[in-house]
Each structure stands twice: as structure tokens, then as C-alpha cells.
Amino acid sequence: MGALDEGHFHEVLENGVELEPPQGIEGQPETLAIEDAVKVLLQGLGEDINREGIKKTPLRVAKALREGTKGYKQKVKDIVEGALFPEAGLDAAVGNAGGAGGLVVVRDLDLFSYCESCLLPFQFKCHVGYIPSGQRVVGLSKLSRVADVFAKRLQDPQRLANEVCSALHHWIKPAGIAVVLQCWHMHFPSLESFLMESNSQGWLKVLVRSGTGAFENDKGGSWSDFFSLLKFRGINIDNFLAEGSIASWCPSQSWSSLKGSSINGQLNSGMVTAVDSILRSLGEDPSREELVGTPVRFVKWLTNFQNTSFEMKLNGFVYGRGVDSLKANGEPGVNHKQEQLQTEVNLSFWSQCEHHLLPFYGVVHIGYFGFNPIPKSLLKSIVHFYGFKLQVQERLTRQIAETVSSLVGGDVMVVLEAGHTCMISRGIEKFGSSTATIAVLGRFSADPNARAMFLQSLPNSSTALGPS
Ligand SMILES: [Zn+2]
Numbered sequence: 001m002g003a004l005d006e007g008h009f010h011e012v013l014e015n016g017v018e019l020e021p022p023q024g025i026e027g028q029p030e031t032l033a034i035e036d037a038v039k040v041l042l043q044g045l046g047e048d049i050n051r052e053g054i055k056k057t058p059l060r061v062a063k064a065l066r067e068g069t070k071g072y073k074q075k076v077k078d079i080v081e082g083a084l085f086p087e088a089g090l091d092a093a094v095g096n097a098g099g100a101g102g103l104v105v106v107r108d109l110d111l112f113s114y115c116e117s118c119l120l121p122f123q124f125k126c127h128v129g130y131i132p133s134g135q136r137v138v139g140l141s142k143l144s145r146v147a148d149v150f151a152k153r154l155q156d157p158q159r160l161a162n163e164v165c166s167a168l169h170h171w172i173k174p175a176g177i178a179v180v181l182q183c184w185h186m187h188f189p190s191l192e193s194f195l196m197e198s199n200s201q202g203w204l205k206v207l208v209r210s211g212t213g214a215f216e217n218d219k220g221g222s223w224s225d226f227f228s229l230l231k232f233r234g235i236n237i238d239n240f241l242a243e244g245s246i247a248s249w250c251p252s253q254s255w256s257s258l259k260g261s262s263i264n265g266q267l268n269s270g271m272v273t274a275v276d277s278i279l280r281s282l283g284e285d286p287s288r289e290e291l292v293g294t295p296v297r298f299v300k301w302l303t304n305f306q307n308t309s310f311e312m313k314l315n316g317f318v319y320g321r322g323v324d325s326l327k328a329n330g331e332p333g334v335n336h337k338q339e340q341l342q343t344e345v346n347l348s349f350w351s352q353c354e355h356h357l358l359p360f361y362g363v364v365h366i367g368y369f370g371f372n373p374i375p376k377s378l379l380k381s382i383v384h385f386y387g388f389k390l391q392v393q394e395r396l397t398r399q400i401a402e403t404v405s406s407l408v409g410g411d412v413m414v415v416l417e418a419g420h421t422c423m424i425s426r427g428i429e430k431f432g433s434s435t436a437t438i439a440v441l442g443r444f445s446a447d448p449n450a451r452a453m454f455l456q457s458l459p460n461s462s463t464a465l466g467p468s
């Protein structure tokens with residue numbers, strides 16, 4: 001078996017689980033405008049927009065963005081009206097529905113939204129509680145749908161919680177509403193800081209809450225009841241930061257002051273204008289205070305994946321003496337030295353899915369037979385050289401394998417484990433799920449024992465693949 005066929009993984013997704021947005025988005029003027037803007041972005045990255053892998057990217061991105069922001073066109077009224085029904089057992093007095101305090105709690109609604117600072121999707125779990133009053137109860141499935149109306153917009157966690165809370169309060173008119181959101185934002189670094197820090201992957205976790213009525217203040221202990229009910233079901237709200245406790249939960253805020261692209265220090269103003277027009281096409285106002293810096297931040301992030309933004313410092317290594325010492329037994333007189341299985345595991349990487357223009361990230365494990373280990377810094381350079389481009393996971397895996405193979409003479413195995421942001425925004429990402437790809441060359445393709453030996457040397461758990 002050689003390296004996996006490129007594109008296999010995404011084909012499976014597209015034939016199998018890809019969630020198609022409703023008919024009608026395609027061909028609409030807003031969609032076409034976004035497609036044009038995405039073409040500008042791709043060209044700004046030095047890509048050929050007619051290349052097979054990315055030909056459909058503008059349409060995919062446009063559909064995902066419009067589907068992901070459809071909340072601008074939805075009305076809570078349409079969802080809640082008709083879903084409010086009188087509950088006979090409910091006393092007209094406040095809060096006797098379900099026993100203690102009459103609190104009704106719906107936990108663990110898994111949803112996603114778009115960060116208004118960087119335009120990347122973020123995941124959140126929504127927990128809603130309310131104390132019915134006036135004999136009005138709402139169909140529980142509606143709570144999730146109402147939350148989704150506000151999630152499918154460009155958002156910030158606290159505003160999202162506030163909007164869900166006040167909409168529910170307005171329509172249900174209960175004695176109190178409590179909304180708690182646990183949010184996960186990918187902690188992506190700038191290219192510069194990624195190259196400097198060894199472990200710059202992970203998730204920013206923020207917990208926000210919003211309440212009305214009995215939850216407006218905590219006099220009656222309503223919030224502690226509510227949190228107890230969450231903890232009782234194993235919902236772990238520890239280790240979440242309160243949003244107010246950090247300057248900004250979006251990492252793009254902290255590197256927005258960095259100088260522009262790593263190539264020439266200048267941002268491509270055409271790309272910035274293109275993002276501006278995308279915001280308009282989604283129904284947003286780019287001059288809204290929170291969105292003012294968003295196009296520049298988005299372009300800065302994207303520019304990390306410019307076709308030529310990262311020079312691989314192989315220099316003399318590939319063609320110089322370095323390689324000879326890796327391939328051959330360089331010490332005369334020592335004839336019995338065997339080639340050893342050499343491994344380098346858990347090298348972290350970032351890349352950008354060329355089908356959806358969203359990041360994927362994770363760890364690479366490299367195994368090869370050689371007399372001497374390749375310096376870790378060189379392997380890292382190879383991973384970054386191929387990572388910081390528009391990619392698909394299979395190709396990235398194969399390119400790393402082939403390049404290492406050129407250093408050590410053929411016997412190479414590469415395992416790449418990745419989490420894909422594009423799966424979040426298509427609603428099919430289970431928290432913490434990941435995709436593994438494998439490329440095998442030389443002895444590894446022929447010898448199952450060699451493969452087993454390498455796979456056994458892999459760490460049991462990879463770092464920071466998904467939120468937890
Ligand atoms: Zn963000």
C-alpha cells in the first residue's frame with residue numbers, strides 16, 4: 001500500500017455525511033458576491049483558482065458562511081409562537097412545575113457559532129433553565145432552536161447568552177430564565193509565535209451566563225440550584241474562564257498588532273476589501289464596532305497560508321554531507337551497525353483546509369529507518385513548510401513522507417492526526433474527534449512488522465486535538 005489517495009477523505013465526507021444547506025442559496029446574489037470575494041482571497045494567497053482542488057472552494061465557503069449566519073433572517077416569533085402551551089398542573093402562582101423551585105432545565109445543547117473577531121466557527125454547549133409562570137410552558141425542542149437563531153450570526157459569547165436569554169424571556173414570560181454557555185475557541189497562534197513556541201495549540205474555554213427574573217440576582221440561590229443541576233449530570237464547568245477575566249477570548253485580538261504578513265509586511269488591501277464585502281453579503285454592518293478590525297485580522301490569519309510564506313531551511317542539508325551521514329554508516333571500520341527505527345512523535349502542525357478555507361491542526365508522527373536520527377528542527381521545518389499552505393490532510397501526510405524519504409533513502413512512515421474546523425461548522429464534529437491519515441513508503445509498505453513497531457511507539461493520547 002502506498003500513501004492514501006489524495007482527496008479520499010473529503011470525497012467520503014461529501015458523498016456521505018456532508019450536510020447540504022437548503023436549496024436556493026446557490027445562485028443568489030449574496031452567494032455569488034461571496035464567491036467572488038473568496039476568489040480574491042485565493043488569488044491573494046498565490047493560488048490558481050482553477051486548480052482542481054480549489055475550484056469549488058468559493059462556492060463551498062459561500063454556502064457554509066451563509067448557512068452559518070442564517071440567523072440574521074430568522075425570527076424567534078416564528079419558532080416560539082404555537083409552541084407555548086398551557087400546562088394543567090401548573091399553578092397560576094410562580095414556579096410549582098417540576099418540584100423544587102419549579103425549575104425546568106435543558107442541558108447540553110451542542111451548537112456552534114461564528115466568532116465576530118476572526119470569522120472562525122466556535123463550538124458551545126448551551127444549558128437553559130426557566131421557571132414557568134402564568135401556566136405557560138414551551139416545547140423543549142424550541143429552546144435549542146431559539147438559541148440557534150442567535151448562534152447563526154457573527155457573535156461574541158456574552159452577547160450570544162444575553163440575546164438568547166432576553167428573547168426567551170420576552171416570548172415565554174417566565175418567572176426567570178437562566179442561560180449558561182460553555183464556549184470553545186480554537187487557540188491558534190500567529191505564524192511567528194507558532195514557530196517560536198513548542199506547544200501553541202489548544203482551546204480557549206469561556207463560560208458566560210445571563211439571567212432574568214429570579215436569575216437576575218442570586219438572592220434565592222437560583223443560580224446555585226442551576227449549577228448543581230448541571231454538575232449533577234457530570235457537566236464540568238470548572239476550568240472555564242469567565243469572559244470578563246480575559247482581555248479577549250479570541251486569540252486574533254492579541255496578534256492584531258503584529259506587523260502584517262510575514263512576506264512583505266504589507267496586507268493585501270484587495271483581500272481586506274473582499275472580507276469587508278463578505279460581511280455585507282451576510283447581512284452585517286462592517287462598521288459595527290466589534291467588526292471594524294475583523295477583515296484585517298482574518299486576512300492576517302489567512303496570509304499565514306500564502307503559497308510562499310514559509311521557506312524551508314533545508315539549505316545544504318539535503319544536498320550536503322548531512323544526508324550521507326543519515327543514509328550510510330559513516331564510520332569506517334564499524335561494519336555491523338544496523339539501521340535503526342528512528343521516531344519523532346507529536347510534532348504539532350497547523351494547516352488550512354483548501355476545500356473550506358478553515359484550519360486543521362494536530363500532530364505528526366514520523367518513523368524511518370536510518371543509522372542516525374534526523375535533527376528534530378529539520379523535521380519541524382518540513383512539517384511547517386507543507387503545513388502552512390492550503391492543503392488536504394492526505395496530501396500533507398504524503399508530502400511529509402516523501403520529503404523525509406528523500407533524506408533517509410526510502411523507508412518512511414508518517415501518521416498525521418488532525419481536528420478539522422470545517423467539521424465543526426458542518427455540525428458533524430463530535431467534541432474531540434479527530435481524523436488520522438497514514439503514508440507508508442519503502443520497507444514500511446512491505447513489512448507489517450515494521451508498521452507495527454512504529455505504531456506501538458506512538459503516544460496513547462495526542463495533545464490538544466479537540467476541546468475537552
Ligand atoms: Zn475568534
Ligand SMILES: [Zn+2]
Pocket residue numbers: 353354355356357420422423
Ligand atoms: Zn475541510
